Amino acid sequence: MKIESVNVTVFTYPTRRVSDSAGHSHPGEESLAKMAMLTITAEDGSKGYSFAPPEVVRPFVVNAFFRKVLVGQDAFNRERIWQDLVHWQRGSAHQLTERALSFVEQALWDLAGRKLNLPVWKLIGGYRDRVPAYGSTMCGDELKGGLSTPDEYARFAETLVARGYKAIKLHTWMPPVAFAPNPKMDVKACAAVREAVGPDIDLMIDGYHWYSRTEALYIGKELEKLNFAWFEEPMEEESMSSYAWLAENLSIPVIGPESLGGKHHSRADWVKAGACDILRAGANGVGGIAPTLKVAHLAEAFGMDCEVHGNGAASLAVVGAIRNCRWYERGLLHPFLDYDEPAAYLNSIVDPMDSDGMVHLPTRPGLGEDINFAYIDANTLS
Numbered sequence: 507m508k509i510e511s512v513n514v515t516v517f518t519y520p521t522r523r524v525s526d527s528a529g530h531s532h533p534g535e536e537s538l539a540k541m542a543m544l545t546i547t548a549e550d551g552s553k554g555y556s557f558a559p560p561e562v563v564r565p566f567v568v569n570a571f572f573r574k575v576l577v578g579q580d581a582f583n584r585e586r587i588w589q590d591l592v593h594w595q596r597g598s599a600h601q602l603t604e605r606a607l608s609f610v611e612q613a614l615w616d617l618a619g620r621k622l623n624l625p626v627w628k629l630i631g632g633y634r635d636r637v638p639a640y641g642s643t644m645c646g647d648e649l650k651g652g653l654s655t656p657d658e659y660a661r662f663a664e665t666l667v668a669r670g671y672k673a674i675k676l677h678t679w680m681p682p683v684a685f686a687p688n689p690k691m692d693v694k695a696c697a698a699v700r701e702a703v704g705p706d707i708d709l710m711i712d713g714y715h716w717y718s719r720t721e722a723l724y725i726g727k728e729l730e731k732l733n734f735a736w737f738e739e740p741m742e743e744e745s746m747s748s749y750a751w752l753a754e755n756l757s758i759p760v761i762g763p764e765s766l767g768g769k770h771h772s773r774a775d776w777v778k779a780g781a782c783d784i785l786r787a788g789a790n791g792v793g794g795i796a797p798t799l800k801v802a803h804l805a806e807a808f809g810m811d812c813e814v815h816g817n818g819a820a821s822l823a824v825v826g827a828i829r830n831c832r833w834y835e836r837g838l839l840h841p842f843l844d845y846d847e848p849a850a851y852l853n854s855i856v857d858p859m860d861s862d863g864m865v866h867l868p869t870r871p872g873l874g875e876d877i878n879f880a881y882i883d884a885n886t887l888s
């Protein structure tokens with residue numbers, strides 16, 4: 507079944523999510539944002555879709571790489587297409603990113619699932635049809651009533667437990683917040699949340715990413731007293747030796763790498779170096795669903811969990827197909843935003859969660875996104 511075309515539709519949609527100077531999202535005034543829908547069409551008319559930031563799948567990337575590699579190839583040959591795109595990456599002067607690779611690969615999975623009338627998580631393997639979620643908060647802010655104090659984190663955590671979550675991850679304060687980075691404030695927020703939710707809710711932290719070894723050690727030792735489940739990305743992930751040192755000096759599980767490049771290759775080196783106790787990978791960070799599976803299988807071979815980074819259809823597909831991931835990262839959450847409200851271009855969210863904190867995997871064929879094509883048509887820019 508040969509690929510006939512690769513196209514991108516850019517459209518607008520309203521959002522109340524804004525990005526800060528570090529790229530972290532926070533609630534803000536409603537604005538019109540742009541989204542790209544990548545469509546891969548096969549010769550028999552079968553289509554696969556994925557959603558991406560327009561700049562990641564901009565015309566140069568589509569013309570210089572996607573079309574050159576995909577058109578004419580068998581749409582079911584995802585691994586061959588992915589390997590061909592990876593070889594183009596090296597010569598692309600960093601123009602063909604892991605995220606771009608991921609969106610193409612996701613659309614190919616979606617096409618296969620739609621064609622075979624199967625959800626992707628079943629196509630991959632099918633381990634479970636529901637998964638416990640952790641509530642992943644947005645980063646701290648300076649918004650009164652938001653996530654601006656340890657007590658506001660504690661109050662929000664109480665509402666998340668009441669919603670059904672059995673685990674919560676705090677993204678704490680980072681610049682440009684005026685008082686960040688602040689190890690003591692991070693610990694205060696964690697202590698306030700532990701006090702509020704009690705001992706039976708799993709808690710994790712994902713704070714400022716550029717602490718020194720000694721700052722990270724201080725935070726880690728305080729989290730051990732609070733019985734936190736994992737310690738995420740407290741230092742520059744380019745320094746694997748710093749993580750090996752930290753993991754050696756702490757009993758709390760250190761998880762990573764999340765934002766480091768290198769796909770499944772760098773993660774193999776982290777395991778070999780003892781730089782983490784739990785592996786981490788997400789489709790957008792390692793170049794797609796299949797590479798995320800490669801990391802999960804690597805972790806399994808070493809008796810480790812692989813906690814999948816990020817929410818959304820691709821993450822769900824992997825989490826539904828493997829055993830060694832304890833949670834689905836549902837977020838990012840904030841007191842001022844209703845996570846359960848779908849984006850205007852979707853009829854429903856892909857990750858509904860019941861009152862027991864279980865996310866039910868989609869039964870729709872493909873990635874399971876409930877796409878509102880009429881909305882996209884009516885709001886298309888190009």
Ligand SMILES: O=C(O)[C@H](O)[C@@H](O)[C@@H](O)C(=O)NO
Nearest residue numbers: 529530531712764815816838
């Ligand atoms: O931009 C980031 O750092 C991530 O999106 C972050 O906000 C969140 O997704 C994360 O770190 N999860 O673990």
Ligand SMILES: [Mg+2]
Nearest residue numbers: 712738739764
């Ligand atoms: Mg993280």
